[in-house]
Amino acid sequence: MISESFLHLKNVRKKFGERNVVDDVSLEVAAGEIVALLGASGSGKTTILRLIAGLEKLDAGEIWLAGQCVSANGRNLVPPHKRKIGFVFQDLALWSHLTVVGNLNFVLRSVGVERKERRIRSMEMLRLMRIEGFAESYPNRLSGGEQQRVALARALVTRPQLLLFDEPLSSLDPELKSALLAELKQWLKKLEITTVYVTHDHAEARYLAQRIVKLQMEK
Template structure:
């Protein structure tokens, strides 16, 4: 693990009624690190991601991001918008009434970026996602792959300190998925962004992440550091 913990989860627990979906999970993630949460459906990995984002409230435990305690004592201290997060949802959640540029602009104007700077940032993000020509296109007029790129661009346009990916590539074919993942990894490394990536695909996890956290029934089963040399050779 590189450097100090950028994200720290300390005995984070989430229950729905009598069912404990995240059970006293503790994990440190270093700045710039890419961590994959791997596990079968219902193992609690998406809930853990939503807890980090502040979209769910933990019942117990603490969550720290960049040295700031954002959740503790069964409540969220910082709302999602104050956590400096980019999130790519499984169903992408592109705002259908706004163009791609409109989607990005909403994010930037919400965090108070002046209009002139917004234009530049939007162009930069569109270029990074290689979707410049779709700036004025509505999401439903784009292909699945193009929509994925738009969702990633929207998540990155605010230069988030932490990028959370909730199986955003699950609907893509293997080739497209591999390409997008490689691009995403490059982008994140360039921005020195920390990333948590939820997936149920072991290959995808190993190809993208520095560490793979295996979850089962709400708990961390084990953590593996990816052997890049071995992976590169295969």
């Protein structure tokens, strides 16, 4: 059976030990749609993103991405690096031994972009994020907001087919958060990439997403 949605989770289950973290979750996301997954801590939001990315193996159910079944029967049928996904982690996970442009070059090289082209695309993306001045800096030398931009640039630079955000703004102060949120909304609108955005903040979800999916904690 081929799914018509761009991203389709069918009756997905995931247990950690005895605890059902994701219990029979189904979700459909259309191409270009921005969906916010909203829920309290421990409701399984992050695990769903990790299952979509292939960083966890599901226990039951199926995950379809761009018409292809990527996870089923407790197995990852397509490994994470073949899913064409951009992921912005909660702690950003910037590679501390690589410079800002090094972080972007690494992912571009991984998807087979030529050396010359890599530099052009990296700088283009850094300009878009307004951090081109930090190209040769190491991530730990940057402020929180600048690091967020680097993480986003790294996720976007390969032109992924799906963007996953795991509460990327949760550690920022309210002013910086609202400023970045506004910019993020513009970028997502411009790039038209299918996006799943995880948050526990209602206002953030309402502002950014076209549709909100609420996750309930298991009783």
